[in-house]
């Protein structure tokens with residue numbers, strides 16, 4: 135971030151009451167920022183430009199219930215149609231912003247119905263992220279798609295195509311053992327598919343969860359009949375009559391294996407949709423770089439949700455909770471209102487009827503405490519020294535709720551207290567014991 139970045143110490147002016155705010159991207163973050171601006175008293179014009187058809191919708195069910203049971207787009211809507219009318223939001227659907235003219239403060243559009251360009255006083259980039267493109271080691275990137283049996287999962291259309299392919303089809307190979315891959319594996323098992331997961335890292339969820347969580351999830355999937363290949367590489371997708379028939383992999387032990395595949399899901403992470411920002415000269419680096427208020431180096435342009443990366447953070451946070459928090463942060467800054475409370479990242483994942491809930495970021499941790507929480511419940515506590523940094527709770531809502539609160543307040547038990555299996559989480563009293571500052 136360069137010297138033109140606005141400073142938190144500068145006095146902030148609220149948006150003028152007759153200003154026009156243009157939001158690019160109708161996902162969780164884009165819609166949340168519209169709602170926040172209205173609830174914080176913004177009376178000017180709100181314009182939402184969305185590349186997708188129809189109303190903005192919830193994405194998390196696309197790998198869970200909506201994939202299992204099938205659903206229409208309307209039932210997933212983030213807000214009903216009248217909400218946009220009541221809140222005077224002008225919506226341009228099936229409309230893509232192609233270019234930002236920063237000097238003229240205009241966005242250029244590609245659409246059959248919207249104007250060619252719209253002016254803004256403030257522009258909010260909420261363009262999200264896209265599935266990381268698959269590069270087939272043999273056939274080259276871009277050569278394979280749904281017609282050949284290669285799927286990705288981001289949009290409601292992807293989910294519909296994947297579901298149609300999974301229903302009544304035998305063998306699914308999932309490339310990538312992240313949350314999307316694991317959730318689809320669980321759903322596919324419920325639909326009767328034979329499922330293999332191929333993960334190139336030494337363990338599933340390596341990027342997003344501590345080892346103990348990976349172990350729990352590995353055991354869970356194996357107990358449901360999923361074959362997991364960790365530390366394995368895809369060597370080739372083999373085709374018969376144009377369709378994928380086998381996935382050839384090299385296992386961690388160096389053996390070549392052929393996995394039968396009627397369809398393949400590439401769940402290999404995402405890339406931020408930051409081209410618009412990059413093309414108009416804004417700083418990007420795995421996302422649009424923003425300051426603590428969500429503002430780019432151009433004072434009129436902000437970024438929220440999956441596409442945004444705080445310049446002090448090593449990675450983008452991709453979650454619904456983060457999208458909502460950033461929306462609140464940006465709206466508060468635009469309206470010169472007090473900032474929302476500090477955010478503890480939180481996430482959930484539903485698999486096989488159970489729920490994994492996570493609060494905090496585990497990556498800096500150097501010690502862990504594991505606890506059984508009764509029944510199937512399990513919690514994993516990540517500490518950096520004596521400082522609690524994250525909790526992962528499988529079927530353990532009390533551990534999750536307590537851990538999230540402890541992270542928010544900075545008052546939590548030392549690891550030794552949690553490691554004592556005779557201690558119940560609900561019994562820990564902050565005032566009775568020494569706590570550690572956050």
Ligand SMILES: Cc1cc2nc3c(=O)[nH]c(=O)nc-3n(C[C@H](O)[C@H](O)[C@H](O)COP(=O)(O)OP(=O)(O)OC[C@H]3O[C@@H](n4cnc5c(N)ncnc54)[C@H](O)[C@@H]3O)c2cc1C
Pocket residue numbers: 158159160161162163164183184185186193194195196197229230231232260261262263287288289314407410438439440441451452453454455457480481482483484
């Ligand atoms: C299958 C799946 C399951 C998930 N499960 C969970 C979960 O359990 N828990 C959780 O916390 N998170 C989950 N997530 C992540 C969560 O959905 C995302 O973090 C969230 O959707 C981010 O919201 P966003 O608004 O930043 O981006 P998006 O939801 O991606 O929305 C961005 C929108 O911008 C549009 N757009 C892009 N470029 C342009 C352009 N040039 N012009 C106009 N419009 C444009 C896109 O078409 C899209 O509609 C899941 C994601 C997926 C895909």
